[in-house]
Amino acid sequence: MIQLKAGQNIPLTADVIRFSAKASAALDVSALVVADNLRVFDTGDFVFYNQTEAPGVALAGDEVTVTLAQVRAEAKAVLLVVSADPAPLGGLGPVTVTLSESGTAAAEFAITPLAGETALICLEVYRRGEAWKVRAVGQGYAGGLAVLLTAHGVEVDHPGPDAHVQSAQAATPHHDDEGAITGPRPAAGAPLEMSHGVERLWMIFEDAARSAAALIAARDYADNRLDEELSAAVSDPAARNSPAGAAAREAAQQRHDDLIVVAEANHRRDSEHLIGELAAADDQLPPALASWESAAWDRPAAKADGIRLGELYADERGPLRIPYCVPVPLTRPLWIDTEYSAAVVPVVGALLARLRAADPTRRTRLDVIDLSGAFTGLVAPLLPLLNGPVVTDHSEISARIKALADQAELAEMAYGSDNFTPPTEHRVLLAADFPHGYQPVDAQRIGALMLRGDLIGLSIMIVGTDESDSEDETIAVLSQASRHLPTITDTPMFDPWTGSAWHLELDLLPPDPHRQARLLRVD
The missing domain is CATH 2.60.60.30 (sav2460 like domains)
Incomplete structure (x- = not known):
């Protein structure tokens, strides 16, 4: 079995x-x-x-x-x-x-x-x-x-x-009041079902992964066979420097090169097809899943089933870049790995813009813990969305997290008594500088929010060093259960289908203030 x-x-x-x-x-x-x-x-x-x-x-x-x-x-x-x-x-x-x-x-x-x-x-x-x-x-x-x-x-x-x-x-x-067709689309017709954009993009990612694995396997096979044939060609000392030996080595090298040419041509064909498919999709995708250059950001906001985190690539396999997306609402915290919060402000800005865009029908409310003040500039245009002042003193962290945990617990009790009302807001907790300044109970409560935060519409972002090996078991478990976003260049990630290595380039919020305001939907 x-x-x-x-x-x-x-x-x-x-x-x-x-x-x-x-x-x-x-x-x-x-x-x-x-x-x-x-x-x-x-x-x-x-x-x-x-x-x-x-x-x-x-x-x-x-x-x-x-x-x-x-x-x-x-x-x-x-x-x-x-x-x-x-x-x-x-x-x-x-x-x-x-x-x-x-x-x-x-x-x-x-x-x-x-x-x-x-x-x-x-x-x-x-x-x-x-x-x-x-x-x-x-x-x-x-x-x-x-x-x-x-x-x-x-x-x-x-x-x-x-x-x-x-x-x-x-x-x-x-048909809605304006005559536009809403609800699920027919099975035939448009090649990309945008209400399931994440699933479609992951299908493209799977195709890319399998094409990459075929190229890697072909290269490995060609290299191994070349080694074996060259070893055989020189195994007889008498023929090693003879014309027959040279011909055998040349033939082995030619067979190797021919295999590589075919494998690379097949992979290039696959990649060109996927590049075209992604380019066509980018103009149709809702903003939360589209590139910053997509016309989607100039259209009215449209609901998405996920957000885009960045692009996966492998320079040694060509120019193909695959959007790396996750579903929303987030069922696992996004943990941005960094020692310095200021270094990832554009990453967090991009995530906030996409989380806001994912469900334009719901108001977004932010809880921000920022002990180092790294996110002051980013949060300034989002002041109307804040659920209270930004937490800048470690003594105020526990109260803010406890308030969220209490709301989630009440929602769970309401659900258990059949009095539950689905959340009408999208809550976002940004816990920066973690775990410095946080109490053990804070990590426990964030862990509880990971389990029941969806009852209040909560998505969690954590900024800090990877704590998966922490001596504090609660922090280690929280880190292990989160989705980590590496910020160190060329940190490898491995696709779930073939185990092929990819690099992740995280999305960054563009630096122009006017463009930031448009992307954050605050202008």
Whole structure:
């Protein structure tokens, strides 16, 4: 049985597959049949306990069976999902899912949610040409099954976190007062579904990663074969300096060079295609996901399902640069690794601009802890958004963080008593200079906010040195659970599909004050 890792995919060999899952919490399994835009087609495409069948997909007890030949022809994929109702405190915990073919367990995928997720897309069974493959996904939703369903075009009775799904219907397009089409787009038509921009950009990233891995593998193979052939050519001392030996070495080198030429041509072809695809997408993407040069920043704000953090590149593999994006709301804190807060002011400015742009329908409120005063200039135009004065004295840190933690705890209590109201504001906590000046209880409360902050619409940014190896266990765990953004040039990152190395160039807020005001939407 194959032990899958996140992002890994394998071909399916049987027509009938079965999906099951186990965890310490009682789990519900379900499935979504989706189109190219990763949204359902209609009412019948969500298979769950109140609707146990769709063409080719059936739920029986705690197992989903997919008969691939019977899945609707226009479907792109079947998403296999687990959730818990009621949601356990702290999230699902470790989940192990099993995929069986012809009655035999073929693959297993262990998922360890880090941010209190209560619903997971575990596996994606998807078409690749005439064949079918399965990909290990492990994408979590701290907001629960209702948020997961809404993101894929399903309307539910109660849209709050971890809502109990009484009934479901596919969201259908409708016209707003100005006549514009809203809601999910049809499966055919536009090549990029912008309400799922993050997922589409990650698909492009996956294509780039696999092309890069093929190039790396071809180079390694050509180099290794050249070494072996050259060794063989000189193994006979009598022929080492003969014309035959020289010819053998030249032939080996030519074979090596020919392999490299073909591999680089294939990679260049792939890269040129992806560069064109990204260029076309950039003008369509909402601002939070688009480049600073995109016309999207000159148009009215548009909601996005994520934010762009920067670009991934590898100079030794050519000019392709892939947007590195993460979903919003942030379910993990963004931790900007630096010893000097002043050095990352443009990085934080870019993140604030994109977080603001991600959901223009909600007011943004900022809580800023800035002991060194590094962010004074950045925060000045954002004063109307501040939730109280900037914290500049270490003695005031605990009170500010406690206030946020208390609000999240009250929201959790309200949710537990069915009095929960989804947040109407986007809260952002910027905790700079961490952990200097912070008390141990502050780290504990930030950890608690990581688990339940989504109940008050909170995103967290931490600025400080990487504390993953801290002797303080609470700080170490918080650091390990965060998404780290390296600021040291050429720090390698590794894609989740092939393990190929990439470098991350973080987005920086442009220095021109007038342009900053436009990007921060404060002019």
